[in-house]
Amino acid sequence: MRTGESDEFEFQSLEERAENAVEEIARLTADHDEEIDVTTTIRKGTPFQSIREYAKQREIDVIVMGTKGRTGLDRVLLDSVTENVLRTARSPVLAVPPNADEPAIDKIPFERLLLPTDGSDGAAIATEWGIELASRLESSLHVLYSIDTSFADESEADEFLEALEHRGEEALDEVRERGEDVGVTVSGATVTGAPAREIPSYATETNIDLIVMGTHGRTGIGQWFLGSVTENVVRQADVPVFCVPVSAQEP
Incomplete structure (x- = not known):
């Protein structure tokens, strides 16, 4: 041939x-x-670009994608495509891990949603979506603030930790107030550790059905938290992750 x-x-x-x-x-x-x-x-072309452009042209509200294929090239390709869509799409992306098909979707109660927050712009738009989803699904909303002191200077660790704890409580209180306004039950918790590790761990321990996160923050720490951390959570989570870009419209 x-x-x-x-x-x-x-x-x-x-x-x-x-x-x-x-x-x-x-x-x-x-x-x-x-x-x-x-x-x-x-459509022909680079997969993630075709998906992003189609969603924009058709004014798609939510993009639904798997996070992993089965084996070999399929797994590598799908991971790469999904992550590039997460990084560039202007619509929320529902990232579904392969083990989420057990039990079947109609057996998942969606009673408990997890909303990680860091108080940034990206977290704010994710909060709006999280509260709206919890309201429509009649779910409770768990809010998590992860305090990561790994990059703090040892001489300033205590002061740094105190400042982050205060910021965390303010972020949790703000979500509680917004949830109460629409009748959503909100519980909050702060944990100490790397967000990419603590978020999936908390989701497993509390039997979370869906994680709602922002994909981009402002700059600096906020951008780091809501960028690479979200991607790492998507890779590790055993439940679907609803990823909301900072450019998304309010629900």
């Missing part, structure tokens, strides 16, 4: 695979609820 014929055969194979994939999603959707309207589209 010549090079040109080989390339054409490979492209046709990819097209066939794409068609089978979207048809399977349409079938699964119809099996779940025949009244749901499904539109299927196949």
Whole structure:
């Protein structure tokens, strides 16, 4: 087989695979609820760019993606695509880990939502979405503020810790007040440790059904917390993570 014929055969194979994939999603959707309207589209190009542009053009409210494939190349590719969508999309992204299909989605009560916060702009828009989701799903909202002193100078550790604890209490109180205004039950907690480790751990310990996080903060510490930390939580979490970019509109 010549090079040109080989390339054409490979492209046709990819097209066939794409068609089978979207048809399977349409079938699964119809099996779940025949009244749901499904539109299927196949686009050529860099996957994360195509997803982002399609969402923008169609004014999509939420993008739903898996965080890991099965094995080998599928796993690496899907991880890369999902993370790039998380970094660049202007719409919220619901990132679903592969083990979230057990139990089935219709068996998950969504009774407990977790909202990590650091008081930044990114956390503020995530708070609005978290409270709205908790209200619609009739869920309780757990708010978590993680105090990370690993980058503090030892001579200033106590003073630094006290300042962060005070900031954390203010952030938790603000979410409690906003939740109470719309009848959402809010409980808050502060923990000491790296956020990327403490958030998944807290979610497991308290049987959280869904984590709601911002994907971008302002600058400096806020940007670090709501950027790389969110990506690490998405990689590690055993439950879906609803990721809200700072550019997202309020729900």
